[in-house]
Amino acid sequence: MSGVWVVIEDKDGRVSRGSWEAVAAGQKLAALSGLAANAVVLGARTEPLAAEVAAKSLAKVVRIEHPLLAAYTADGFTLALEQLIAAEKPDYVVFPHTYQVRDYAPKLAARLGQSLICDITAIADGPLFTRQLMQGRLNASYRHSGSGPCFLSVQAGAFRADDLQPGSSSVSLFTPTIEPAQIRTRPSERFRAAEQTVDLGAAQRIVGIGRGIKDAANLPLIQALANALGAELGASRPICDNGWLAMERQIGSSGQTIAPRLYLALGISGAIQHLVGIKGSQCVVAVNKDPDAPIFEAADYGILGDLMEVVPALTEAVKAAQQ
């Protein structure tokens, strides 16, 4: 058995923020368990990424390199990591919880008779791993049982990447055996749907709406408040899924990340996918009829009540304050 291995993902050729956070989680786990923390990068040309990772305090960095890993595929990444795991026999394999990881880490774990403990937010003695249930309404503690590596993925923002210690780890090359026929999916280049006409990322005030607005007929009420505030409208995913607002106004992990001075979350329960998108907001206000809605955890100010009553009152109060 050889320690904790963190699987690094890149964003535009650099180590992604989530990967650094996964390294932080991996180091915490390594310290708790008395193990060494290592990292692995995968791709067709991995030298620059491996060098970037190796500048942090890790025992070893392995770069898995193969022409068939140039573009991500679940089959290719699973085969490559399966072979590294057979060689290194890790105790823990830690991933950032990204869309890409969600696409292959459960497959890799299952191949080895394991079950990924995904989207964890904390690691405690035991080790016990915390993850959220019921869209953030409950926390659950999991432990890994049996032999074989324990697979974990780490929620974005749950561990701090700022305090990673510099170092100079050894880098080694690992060449997996992959045949073209083993890769059954053919991915295209990525693309964006349409020209973005709203840049929520740059907006200073945003009014976000969620399921709590109940009916598209209630949109003008919200628009009136947004107008009074000089704010842009944004929404949680279900509102855009329904077509009530354009997809480009969706805030969250699959939409836009915002950092306004003021964010008003109206009738938004606060699922984690939404919360990661609003983390940069300076001041968050939540209006919701459910006192247990997770959005109140993330809010500076809260009003418990019916949107249909609170929003018009708020519009009037904002107008009055501007006179």
Next chain:
Amino acid sequence: MKIIVAIKQVPDRDAQIRIDAAGKWMDESGLQWALNESDAYALEEALQLKEKHGGEVVVLTAGPERVGPTIREALAKGADRAIHIDCAGLNKLDALGVACLLAAAVKPENPDLVLTGLQSDDLGQGQTGVILAELLGLPHSSLILHVDKTDSGLTVKRELEEGWFQLIELPTPAVLTIQSGGNKLRYATLMGIKRAKTKEVRVLPASQLAADSPPVAVLERVTLPQKQKSTQMLPGSPKEAAAALVEKLKFEARVL
């Protein structure tokens, strides 16, 4: 095209959640239940594929007797028949354990396509479809918004992060996990509800399907999240609360 749609019954999103006496799970007494949201989109995609290309849509679910109405809902929307894996202790299994049960039920059906929602609204692991593909030895793609049938298999539109997308070609049979929002969901018609009553629901006892292997990922306890941020709640009538909030935003947070 023969399509199996794996669906899950989950607590209704407005349900009041309480922890059970043992602190190991939710107190399920008095909970309202509903069809998991992204599974509803998986079912919709299956029904639209059937309308375009013909074939059969079979819904598959695991759970205790209470999942009956969710199965009927899927049949009322247009699924042809259903397989119900009768399993009382679903919450005691890990993602691998649940996928093993589903895989055992899927295998003898030899479908062209297996669809499931991207993730469940209760556990939110988003693993079932991906593991299912591995257990069945099939290619998969996840977070799919659109499915096109081609001569050699499928072309699917996959959602990436931050508003990016990607097309993926893959052969059939295959497993896809469906993201919400790709289609508009249909409602069951009165005729559909009536027809659903006569459609086949085959019940498979879980004990007949998979060896009862203990979970690898063991749920130890369930707790309420601790508050991380101190939220100032503004009490009073809507008018009072609104006035108090504007005051705070202007003079305390200085964002107005």
